[in-house]
Every structure is written in C-alpha cells, then in structure tokens.
Amino acid sequence: MLFQRAKHLRTKAFKAQGLSQIISQAALSTASRRNGYDDTVQNLKIGAHTRVIFQGFTGKLATANAKESMEWGTNVVGGVKPKGSGEHLGLPVLPSVRAAMEQLKPDATGIYVAAHQATAAIEEAIEAEVPLIVAVAEHIPLHDVMRIHSMLQSQSKSRLVGANAPGIISAIGRCRIGFQPLPTFSPGHIGIVAKSGTLSYETVGSLTRAGLGQSLCIGVGGDVIAGTNFVDALKVFEHDDDTEAIIIVGELGGTTEEEAADWITAYRKRVKIPKPIAAVVGGFQAPSGKVMGHAGAWTGLGEGTAESKYRALERAGVNMVDHPAKFGGVMKNILAKSGRSVKKIEQSATHAQKRRSYHTSRFLRRPTLNTTSPVSAQQRQSLHLTADQSSSLLKTYNISLTIPPEGSPSTHYLGISPARSARSPSIIAAPTANPSQLHQRVKRFSFDYREGPTTDTINAAIAHLQLDAAPPKAKAQTAELIKNLWKLYREKEAIDAHVSLALSVEDDEILIYSPYLVFDDAAYRSNKRQADLHELRDKKMIAATGLEAEEAGIVYIPLASPVFPSGTAQNNTQTAPTSEAQGEPRNLVGTLVNGAGLALNAVDVLHTRLSPSTAAANFLDTGGKATSATISTSFKLILSDPRVSVVFVNIFGGLTQCDMIAEGIILAFKEVGVEKPVVVRLRGTNEEEGRRVLMQAQLPIHAFDDFEEAVAKVGGLAHGGR
Structure with missing residues (x-):
C-alpha cells in the first residue's frame, strides 16, 4: 500500500x-453567518464573459500580467489606481474600485499590490461588491485575513480566491x-x-x-x-x-x-x-x-x-x-x-x-513586495517565545502562571486558535491536557473576529472542558481567562495562544501552566507591526543555516535520518549530526525544489521509491522569486549536511524559468565547489534551453525531463552507482 x-x-x-x-x-x-458567503460560490465560474479589472493596474507587475492575459484572450476592461485617472494599455484608469464598478461593470478584480497594501485593497473590493476578488500576494498577516473574512461572511455579493x-x-x-x-x-x-x-x-x-x-x-x-x-x-x-x-x-x-x-x-x-x-x-x-x-x-x-x-x-x-x-x-x-x-x-x-x-x-515571477519597500520579502516564519518570555507577556494580560501541579485530579487544555473551516478565530478546548488524547478530544468553538467570543460561545467551551459544574469561582476565572487570552491573541496577532489548566482542590481556583504562544511573523515583516515581539527573537537559538536560508528567502528544513542499523531513529534537529559511530547514514538525498507543495511531494516520493536507508535529507523551497544566486545559496545549504551523497534538483518551470535554474546550478559549481553528483529534472518554461545550458557546461550533472527516470538515477547514485 x-x-x-x-x-x-x-x-x-x-x-x-x-x-x-x-x-x-x-x-x-x-x-x-456563512450562508450568504456560500451563495457566492457561483462567482467562481469565470470564462470568456468575465469582465476583469486590476487593482494596482499601472504597477510594473500588473502591467505585464495584464498584457499577457489580454493577449491570451482575457477580457480586461480597465483598472484602478488610487486617486488616478486617464488611460493605461488603452484602457480606462479609475480612482477607486467603487468608481470602476459603476463605470466598467467588472465581474472580477485581480489585486496586484504588495502584502502591506493588499488588506486595504481587498476590503475596498468587498465594500464595492465586486463579485470575484483574486488576491495573489504572500505574507498578508493572519489577523488581517480573519478580519476580511468577518466582512465576507456578513455579505452575499463577493467571493475571495486566495490569498x-x-x-x-x-x-x-x-x-x-x-x-x-x-x-x-x-x-x-x-x-x-x-x-x-x-x-x-x-x-x-x-x-x-x-x-x-x-x-x-x-x-x-x-x-x-x-x-x-x-x-x-x-x-x-x-x-x-x-x-x-x-x-x-x-x-x-x-x-x-x-x-x-x-x-x-x-x-x-x-x-x-x-x-x-x-x-x-x-x-x-x-x-x-x-x-x-x-x-x-x-x-x-x-x-x-x-x-x-x-x-x-x-x-x-x-x-x-x-x-x-x-x-x-x-x-x-x-x-x-x-x-x-x-x-x-x-x-x-x-x-x-x-x-x-x-x-x-518567458513569464513574470509572482508578485511580491516592491523593491523600493523597506519591508523584507523573506519567507514567512512563525515567532515562538521562550517560557520566560511567555510568562512575562501573559502577566501583562492578567494571566499568572504556576508550575505544573502534581497529583491534580483533573487537567484541561484551553486557548485561542484559527478555525480554518469557519474562516475565523476560535476557542480551542479539551477536557484533558494529555498529549496522547488531545487530538481525539479537542473541539473548536468559532466566533466572529470583529465581535469576539460571545457569552454562549464561552459557556459552550467551558462545558466541553467539563468545568461547567465547577465551583462558581473557578468557572468565572475560566471565563475571564478566555477573555484575556482573546485580548492578547488579537492585540499581539498570535497564531496560537494556549495554556493548560488544573482545578485546585484546596481553594476552588484554576491553576494555569505550560503556555504555548506562537505569533504571526508576517505582521512585522509585511507591515512592521508587533516590533516589540519581533525584537524578542533570539537569533542565537537559530542554526546558522537557518539564518542564511531566511536571509536568502529560502525555506530550508533538515529532516531526520532514516532508522539506524542499531534500530534507533535520529531526532530531527536544525543541525545535522555527523557521528558515523552512531550509524549515521551517508547516502541521503539533498533536495532543491521550486515551490512548497512540489518540495513536499518530492520528499514523500523519495521516501517511498528509494531503499529503507535512503531518503531526503532536507526540505528546501527556493520560493517563487528564485534567482541564480538563490540556487547557489541553496546548494551551499544542502552540502553543509554531511549526510548528503547526491543532490536532486526538481524543477517545474512556471514563473521560475528552467534556464535560470540551470545557470544557478553552474554558478553553484563555481562558487560552492559541488563535489557530489547532481541529478536535475527540468520541466516547464524554458526546459529545453535549461538542458542545453547544462549540457554545454560539461559538468557532472545528470539531466532528465521525466520525474521517474530522475528518481531512479538518484537512487542509484545514492548507493555509489554511476
């Protein structure tokens, strides 16, 4: 199977x-609340009839994209530039989305602005009742997205795709x-x-x-x-x-x-x-x-x-x-x-x-932040706080922690988290804090982002915690804790804000311990919000390879080794161990892939196709904005892991061109000193040119267009084959 x-x-x-x-x-x-928004599903049925406008129409990316789309046959009828007017690409430019709706009667809008401008652009389109809103930008803060969905779920005119x-x-x-x-x-x-x-x-x-x-x-x-x-x-x-x-x-x-x-x-x-x-x-x-x-x-x-x-x-x-x-x-x-x-x-x-x-x-890369913006376009990361930092922050929201109680008759798990299906925040609750039981017993109680948790929602969560029959003092403290967690969650733009609870037998109070706080780093990187939290980040706790990857806009995650001959498994860490005495395998595959989904799939397939002792050494996503320099840095990161015996470059060229990837590989051979065999699978945009570039370089590179053939070659090389 x-x-x-x-x-x-x-x-x-x-x-x-x-x-x-x-x-x-x-x-x-x-x-x-969602019935109205559900009615907008029909707006997804686009076609030759669809009248399209662009927000950010006169920008470089929107201009090039509009030209390509129009040449292909898309019925672009104009666009919006705040406070602008006139013509662009022979089409009208209007100062607002509402004006565009009145004069151009669009069925859809494509939003081509940077992440720090995208929230306002989406909200403007919702208020103007554009039937279909397409937002492509990365790094829009989670709390902005939840606020947008609070708006969407209260109306029945606009449908959002993205972000x-x-x-x-x-x-x-x-x-x-x-x-x-x-x-x-x-x-x-x-x-x-x-x-x-x-x-x-x-x-x-x-x-x-x-x-x-x-x-x-x-x-x-x-x-x-x-x-x-x-x-x-x-x-x-x-x-x-x-x-x-x-x-x-x-x-x-x-x-x-x-x-x-x-x-x-x-x-x-x-x-x-x-x-x-x-x-x-x-x-x-x-x-x-x-x-x-x-x-x-x-x-x-x-x-x-x-x-x-x-x-x-x-x-x-x-x-x-x-x-x-x-x-x-x-x-x-x-x-x-x-x-x-x-x-x-x-x-x-x-x-x-x-x-x-x-x-x-050739095609444009996906929209990202403007090069003139002071905000970095790095890959999105989550900000975790240490136990001491979490304790200090919680105190400012009237949440005092204790050490985990011993011999407590009951424990509970409580917090605020996203409810993805409901497209909203939620109270997350379980009548146990036992990690082995949380997945079965946890429930989410969603609520509107703009309104906050209602009394009924709070009481439902307390009932699921099995604290509805607790002494009045403890029950009231739990309700107050939920309100305080929500206040922290909203004001500090958390992704998760969780704690464990126990009921004190002696004084009928709740004891709070083991906090788990995770914050949305995009709020700072895209919008320069939450700077105080961002300053708490201790870069000394991050491996050098992790920092280098982050600075280059690369997501690089070392993966655990397969089971050792001794029968033990290597723990997953940020730095790969090097001890051969412990049975550390030396035949793992370094992976370099453009796109997170494709990278996930490549790691999965290598795991099933190759021998039990061989698997991917890492997950590496170059991102949609990969350049030759990015590819060279990726090789450096991959080859810093002594477990790697072969490098597998798996590229489907869409926005990233295959010839550019090929040039980056050649640059890596020059700058990094690649001494391990390299298998390159190129498909998509400029694939023939990419293979030609690799062939002319006369380097020890095995180039393929077929995925299965490339994986088979990787497996052979990982075990000393040619």
Whole structure:
C-alpha cells in the first residue's frame, strides 16, 4: 500500500468520527453567518464573459500580467489606481474600485499590490461588491485575513480566491486572473483545485501532454485560512458542463481534504453517473511542528495528517496518485472506465506551435513586495517565545502562571486558535491536557473576529472542558481567562495562544501552566507591526543555516535520518549530526525544489521509491522569486549536511524559468565547489534551453525531463552507482 513507510502516523488518534464531530461543530457554530458567503460560490465560474479589472493596474507587475492575459484572450476592461485617472494599455484608469464598478461593470478584480497594501485593497473590493476578488500576494498577516473574512461572511455579493494563491484560470474561456504560466494550459475538460501553485502547474502540464486539457483551475492558496476551499470548488465542478472529471491537489494542514472526502461520498451517492475524481496529497514526511513553506502547511490540534487525508479521499472513492506527473495517464483511464466521452484538443499547426511555446516562453515571477519597500520579502516564519518570555507577556494580560501541579485530579487544555473551516478565530478546548488524547478530544468553538467570543460561545467551551459544574469561582476565572487570552491573541496577532489548566482542590481556583504562544511573523515583516515581539527573537537559538536560508528567502528544513542499523531513529534537529559511530547514514538525498507543495511531494516520493536507508535529507523551497544566486545559496545549504551523497534538483518551470535554474546550478559549481553528483529534472518554461545550458557546461550533472527516470538515477547514485 502506498506510503506505508510514513513515519508520523497518527491515524488511530484521528478517527473519521472524531473529524466529523470537529467539522460539524465548526459548521454549526457559523452556519447562519456563512450562508450568504456560500451563495457566492457561483462567482467562481469565470470564462470568456468575465469582465476583469486590476487593482494596482499601472504597477510594473500588473502591467505585464495584464498584457499577457489580454493577449491570451482575457477580457480586461480597465483598472484602478488610487486617486488616478486617464488611460493605461488603452484602457480606462479609475480612482477607486467603487468608481470602476459603476463605470466598467467588472465581474472580477485581480489585486496586484504588495502584502502591506493588499488588506486595504481587498476590503475596498468587498465594500464595492465586486463579485470575484483574486488576491495573489504572500505574507498578508493572519489577523488581517480573519478580519476580511468577518466582512465576507456578513455579505452575499463577493467571493475571495486566495490569498497566497496563483489565482483562477479558465482554459476554455481564455480568462486568467492570477499569474499562472499560460503556455502550460490548454482547453479541455478537467477541473482542478489546488493548494500548491507548483503542484497545480505540474498537474496541468501532465494533462496538456496527454491531450486532455483543463476546463477551470482554481488555486485556493497555501495560507492558514483560504477564501475558497476544496468543497467550494467541487460544487462548481459538479454543475459545470465543461468539466468531465476533477483533480484535487492537497497537502498537510487544515481539514479541507477531509471535508472534500465527505462531500464526495455524499455526491457519489446522490448522482447516478458521478464525475471521476483523482487526487494527490503532499506532506507525509513533514516533521511535526514545522511550517512547510506555505503559511498554512502545518498540522494543528484535531487536524489530520497527510496520511489521514489520503485515506479519507481514498475511502470516498477518489483515485489517488503519488506524483502529479501521473495525472495525464490516470485521467484517461478513469474517464474511459466512467463511460464519459471527452473531445481531444485538435492537433492543428496552431496548437502545435503553442505546445512548443510551452518550453520557450518567458513569464513574470509572482508578485511580491516592491523593491523600493523597506519591508523584507523573506519567507514567512512563525515567532515562538521562550517560557520566560511567555510568562512575562501573559502577566501583562492578567494571566499568572504556576508550575505544573502534581497529583491534580483533573487537567484541561484551553486557548485561542484559527478555525480554518469557519474562516475565523476560535476557542480551542479539551477536557484533558494529555498529549496522547488531545487530538481525539479537542473541539473548536468559532466566533466572529470583529465581535469576539460571545457569552454562549464561552459557556459552550467551558462545558466541553467539563468545568461547567465547577465551583462558581473557578468557572468565572475560566471565563475571564478566555477573555484575556482573546485580548492578547488579537492585540499581539498570535497564531496560537494556549495554556493548560488544573482545578485546585484546596481553594476552588484554576491553576494555569505550560503556555504555548506562537505569533504571526508576517505582521512585522509585511507591515512592521508587533516590533516589540519581533525584537524578542533570539537569533542565537537559530542554526546558522537557518539564518542564511531566511536571509536568502529560502525555506530550508533538515529532516531526520532514516532508522539506524542499531534500530534507533535520529531526532530531527536544525543541525545535522555527523557521528558515523552512531550509524549515521551517508547516502541521503539533498533536495532543491521550486515551490512548497512540489518540495513536499518530492520528499514523500523519495521516501517511498528509494531503499529503507535512503531518503531526503532536507526540505528546501527556493520560493517563487528564485534567482541564480538563490540556487547557489541553496546548494551551499544542502552540502553543509554531511549526510548528503547526491543532490536532486526538481524543477517545474512556471514563473521560475528552467534556464535560470540551470545557470544557478553552474554558478553553484563555481562558487560552492559541488563535489557530489547532481541529478536535475527540468520541466516547464524554458526546459529545453535549461538542458542545453547544462549540457554545454560539461559538468557532472545528470539531466532528465521525466520525474521517474530522475528518481531512479538518484537512487542509484545514492548507493555509489554511476
């Protein structure tokens, strides 16, 4: 069975029944507020009819993107520049979104501004009632996103895609609102919904090569809270006559994959001939507690692992694959079995030319912060506080800690966390603080970001804590603790603010201990908020490789070694151990990948394809803004790990061009002194030029375009092969 070797299985602790309870609770608590927003799902059905405007229209990135989209066929009707007027690209420029709505009657807006400006731009579009709002920027602070969703859930006009997303694109309707690499797409009949941009491009490329093409591709993005989720997309695909089959591209974090599985189970029961569905899930080998490139790629309490997501979709009748390059062949097979007839794209000279341009066209990188902005565009990180720092901060919010009590008759777990499905903050509560039981017994009680937790919500959480029958003094203290935690959470822009509780037998008071505080670093990096918290960060506690990666905008996470011959497993640390006496393997694979989702998937596949003693040494995402210098730095980081015996560069060129990657590899050989064998797999934009550059360099590099061939070569080289 696929992925039997996954290390961090928690399937037993995360039964389907428990997940259903968590999802149902969150849904029930917000159902009345979300009905209006649910009605906007229909706004996702874009096409040739869609009238598009750009916010930030005259900016460099928006200008280039608009030109490309218009040449492709997108019906761009103008744009917005605050306090601006006149024309741009032969189209009207208006001073506000409201003015654009009145004069241009757009169906959708693409927001092409930096993260520190994006919140205001999204809010302006909601207030103007633009039907579809597409936000592509990374690093929008979580609390800004929750406030935006508080607005969205109280209306029924606007639908949000993103943020931190490639956008939405109709290949049939020639409508792009985002930054997807256009030559990868071809008109067809497969609908795609994806968290990862690079994995979606890989999926699209596989379908295009198979002659199937795509109908509608929705990139929901990798943030903690997404404006559109998998179930929203599935509802559109179900009733879309152009969509004959569906692909889901998921990863660890949240519960949207399990919610999709529940929806698919019900769909297959109510529809006589359901549309076939296939999926891939990334993140099987992600270490616990790490944010894996995407801001939302981490597993919270009560959320499933990649393994449980995979199994949920499989039980729902979804055809699962382990790598998106397989989707072309898989979709042909399941379409044939379903009895559906999908017209293949005509292979005319025009289409053939478009296929050739798939390898040679150049595209812009994804929007990021302006180069003139004083704010860094580093990868998003979470800020953790030490125990002493947490204690001091909690005291300022009237929360005093004690040492963990001994022999207490009861313990409880309480905090504030995001409720991803409800798109809001929530009280997180469990009647136990035992780590082995938290996943089964935790519940979220969501509430509106702007209103804060209501008395009913607080009482429901206290009841689940099994403190509703506690002495009045302890019950009142618990309610006050929730209010204080929420105040800290909101004012300091936390991601998680949790504590453990015990009821003192002697004086009927609650004892508070073991705080867990995590803050959104994007609030500082994008908006220069929470500077006092940011200053608490002790860089001495971060490995040198971690700091170097952060400064270069790279996400680099060393991974644990496979099980040693002695039967013990190496702990995951920021610095790789070097002792051969302990049985440290020396045949691990250093990975260099563009895109968090693709990097997660590459690590997973290496784990299953290679021998038990060989696996990936690291997760490394160069990010969408990779340059030749970034690639060189990535090699330096990878080769600082003595366990690495071969380097695997896995690139799907969308916004990142393959020839640029090739130049970066050559630069690494010159600057870093690469002495380990290197396997390079290049697909996508400029792939032929990239392979030509590598060949002309006459370096010991093994270049492939096929993923499976590249992985096989990596396995051979890891064990001393040639």
